[in-house]
Amino acid sequence: MKSHQNSAGIAAAWNVADASSVVYYLLHGLQHRGSDSAGIASADGQNVQVHKRFGMLAESFNANRLAELGGQYALGQVRMATDSDIGTANLQPMMVRAHQGSFAIATTGMISNAPSLRKHMEADGLIFQGTSDAEVITHLIQMAPGKLVNKIETACQILKGPYAFILMTRHTMYAVVSRLAISQLYYVPYQDGYLFASETSAFGMFDVGEPIAIEPGQMIFLGRHGFTTRQMDVGAKYPCAMEAVYYSREDSLFQNQSVHKARQKLGAALAKGEDVQADIVIGVPDTAISAATAFARELKIPYEIGLIKNRYVGSTFVRPIKEQKENEIQTRLNAISSIVKGKSVFLVDDSIQKGKTAAYLCRLLKEAGAREVHLRIASPRIDHSCFYGTEYIPRQELAAANYELEEMKEIFHADSLRFLKLEDFEAVLGDSMCTACMSGRYFGKLYDYEFRKENENGRSI
Known part of the structure; x- marks a missing residue:
């Protein structure tokens, strides 16, 4: 999201x-x-x-x-x-x-x-x-x-x-x-x-x-x-790994498996080795819901709808003006205070790029009364720029490329933070996909790399 x-x-x-x-x-x-x-x-x-x-x-x-x-x-x-x-x-x-x-x-x-x-x-x-x-x-x-x-x-x-x-x-x-x-x-x-x-x-x-x-x-x-x-x-x-994580709709196929099932497997893998105790699990609508429900099922704790999406506001990544994108993060999700008040919450999201949404949601849940917010990300750290997408984002704008885990936790106002490891991610989805933004493994020459890095804020095909 x-x-x-x-x-x-x-x-x-x-x-x-x-x-x-x-x-x-x-x-x-x-x-x-x-x-x-x-x-x-x-x-x-x-x-x-x-x-x-x-x-x-x-x-x-x-x-x-x-x-x-x-x-x-x-x-x-x-x-x-x-x-x-x-x-x-x-x-x-x-x-x-x-x-x-x-x-x-x-x-x-x-x-x-x-x-x-x-x-x-x-x-x-x-x-x-x-x-x-x-x-x-x-x-x-x-x-x-x-x-x-x-x-x-x-x-x-x-x-x-x-x-x-x-x-x-x-x-x-x-x-x-x-x-x-x-x-x-x-x-x-x-x-x-x-x-x-x-x-x-x-x-x-x-x-x-x-x-x-x-x-x-x-x-x-x-x-x-x-x-x-x-x-x-x-x-x-x-195929772009982010199709399975974020872009594709749950009823689509990725590598011949249902995107919904793939996200459930990512959520279950994320739950392995979890050492934090929390009262409930909340998923960020819509793309983290499949992973969050599987995460909760694996840990045998309740899954709750603690965030409500305003469906009359566009996704944060589909608005053309930077200021509109940032404002819409604050208008498209609301917390349900009666669900989170006094609770220790696992907040499951699909991925973190710049980190503004993560910071806002952790603050939103705490303002709604959550006692603790433990942020869990059902994909690896995105710490490399994508040169294969439609918008080039410099590494200096990527949270995971510039901060250690403990620093990100403090910036996001989370009580703890954990990402799915790349090896666990690939164990679920296979390794015949593009994970360049996570692994730094690019395919051959990066054409016009210097031109793009120095002269562009983003282009669309």
């Missing part, structure tokens, strides 16, 4: 009736990934059109708007915004009108070498309307020679980092996952076509089979000849 990166959801429908409405419902299953903006583009074989705006999905679309979009093909995105990319030019799907024909694109993940690519393009006279990495992709595609499928492949050979995107023309669609598959894309057959989404929770309300992950370095092409695949590069899957 704090500011994390890598939060955008993309979805698409190919050759299905009322594709725009289908994508709308797919995006509903991804709304937790960002509520700053929503957009849908549609195609009917003749034209491509798009509607996008700031706000949540339901604020952006109604039945009339979806009927206007129509189409047999559609794609969409819901997204968070970082402090530096709140302009309308960054809203997606991004529409490109080129002499070869119009297309729309929706993206997730990150282009690691986007800053230097943008710098070279601007030096060559190319104009950017916004700050989104998606514009870098569209410029590379337009500059490359050959047919569109070849243009996309050429662009992908230049792009570095963990990204995924879906591109749609008036009669074709392309779904791409980079060779460094930290960002995922899934598809399922549906009606006479296919559905795509960046998280499996999107498929929940559709009668479909098991989602299939697009392979690293793979492009799926949908056109007159149906469904074809092209292996552009050899890669490997290293």
Whole structure:
């Protein structure tokens, strides 16, 4: 329940009736990934059109708007915004009108070498309307020679980092996952076509089979000849560990297991070796609830609902302005005094990044009458910057990178503090995932590292 990166959801429908409405419902299953903006583009074989705006999905679309979009093909995105990319030019799907024909694109993940690519393009006279990495992709595609499928492949050979995107023309669609598959894309057959989404929770309300992950370095092409695949590069899957901890919805899959079950296992592992006595366990809504209930069950002490979430306030990581993020921490959760008063409390959260939420919640519970607050984190210390997400956060802003455990305990006003050990975390989830923010183990060269460190507060794809 704090500011994390890598939060955008993309979805698409190919050759299905009322594709725009289908994508709308797919995006509903991804709304937790960002509520700053929503957009849908549609195609009917003749034209491509798009509607996008700031706000949540339901604020952006109604039945009339979806009927206007129509189409047999559609794609969409819901997204968070970082402090530096709140302009309308960054809203997606991004529409490109080129002499070869119009297309729309929706993206997730990150282009690691986007800053230097943008710098070279601007030096060559190319104009950017916004700050989104998606514009870098569209410029590379337009500059490359050959047919569109070849243009996309050429662009992908230049792009570095963990990204995924879906591109749609008036009669074709392309779904791409980079060779460094930290960002995922899934598809399922549906009606006479296919559905795509960046998280499996999107498929929940559709009668479909098991989602299939697009392979690293793979492009799926949908056109007159149906469904074809092209292996552009050899890669490997290293899904972001924070998907299991925070980003993904409980009914999604991570490494072929339920996210809810994975979080329960993390909570149970956290309880092993616990030497503090407390009266009750409280979980931070919503993403720490699964871990907290398992933590309580393992220790055989009561789990209580001691924090109430105001569901009419956005998540702390999906508001675009720093001051709004900090204010909303204080408005979206309330403590139930009758539950915590006079009690020694285990407060279980999913993770700590900057630590502002942790400090506020410990203080909130004590002001509500808690005698003690013992903070337990169901993931390892985040003490390295993420260079694979959508927002670069310097190490000097990460609590665990700058303070020892005892110092953090004092800063958070907690009576004790404990994180899940990395080896226990990997014992639950496996080690074939990206834990760079926890372990410092990065995958190869960190493209544009110095540029990003010195010149950026955060960018979104």
